[in-house]
Amino acid sequence: MNLSTSGLTLHREGAGNWMISEDVLAFLEAHVSAGDMTVETGAGYSTIVLAALGAHHTSVTPAEEEADAITAYCVEHQIPTDSVRFLFGYSQDVLPGLDLAEVDLALIDGGHGFPVPAVDFMYLAPRLKVGGHLLIDDVDIWTGAMIVSVLKQEPEWEYGGRLARRTAVFRKVAPYVAREWCDQPAVVAKSRITRATRQTANGLGRLAQGDLAGLRDRLRRAAQLRAQRR
Template sequence: MEAAIETLLSDRPSFHAWPDGRPANWSVAPAVLRFLVEQLEPGMSTLETGAGQTTVAFVIAGTHHVAVTPDAAQAERIEKYLDGLGIERDLKFVLESSDTALPAGRGIPDRLDFVFIDGAHRFPFPILDWYYTQARVPVGGMLAIDDFIMPSVRILHDFLLSEDDWELVQAFQVTAFFRRVGARENLWDWADQKINKPHLDMVKKKAERERRLQKQSFPFITWLRSREKD
């Protein structure tokens, strides 16, 4: 496995393309690919939004992998590269945008041991990718987010950092790995989420101030009512 990853890093295949069709390489950092493979075990059920060198890494690790991408040409380039390596694989491309494929659940396993979010980066795609996969990730499963320094992705990163159900395992320059450590039921909607704690504290303080003002004004109200009777 290690030798195959080093071959991938040495080859640096360009699976992406610019809008004009020119080849592009937007792969994650080599350290991220190496760390990713270390977290994987053969037979795991894995999924990524987007595709690229990470797709090859999942295949090298021997997982049952699903890549959700609307780019059929990209999928063909990846398949061709894997054919050249001669690696047997359990790889399925869902050639559809993740915002429609994930809610529909077409070709998506019920259980996902690892999810890598690296598809469309514009808001709200990263959040949608998480929302429609997180319920399939069991306690102990992992989630990775690429390009979290981008504002539209950072929202998800910061939310997971604040939640008790997710634990940061490793953060690279632009890629973060989280592990699910709980599956707590949400009972109080937004008030149950730690990202909203500052707002909840503000609401509580406001309510307390209003209660104090009502108590302070009660004698004055009583006096006014007594005058009305007169």
């Protein structure tokens, strides 16, 4: 797809251009067909490409001027926008009521402050169909990297690497499951030292108070929990 980006400034009321990488745009071209259901948090050149591909696309953005600039670009370049809709607002407010299911591709590229990317994931993951793709942009920021570290060890997600070193690609291979932390290997690994320290401190505190029965009960429950995880 040959669309000129010369002078294209879609963000900060025309003062900036936070264009997603060419590798991501190429991925969209390779994996999205006309009629596919797609959604993104944020708006930008990815929105234009998905419109040009004929996707039924939803963009969630609080910036109406971005939508105006995108629509004007599409009109100028004769790109139909009949199948594109903009939902204005912050993703954490819009996504809970999103009327989408069986999404073919979802792109998380809205707010990057904690916990917004995780909230975006929580609402988009169940709507993505099995076999669909999830893209998480700017994973060089910790809030995106955190999601990647968890999903790499979740059986429902197949990691496809990074595009241009900053956009993670996953394919959903099984229905989404919201697990408790103790059933998520990445979270357990990050929490092990802290929890062990806390449990030791609690045990020593009970021992100092002479609460041997309470200490024995804690040790018994800890052993049961370890056995359940095996």
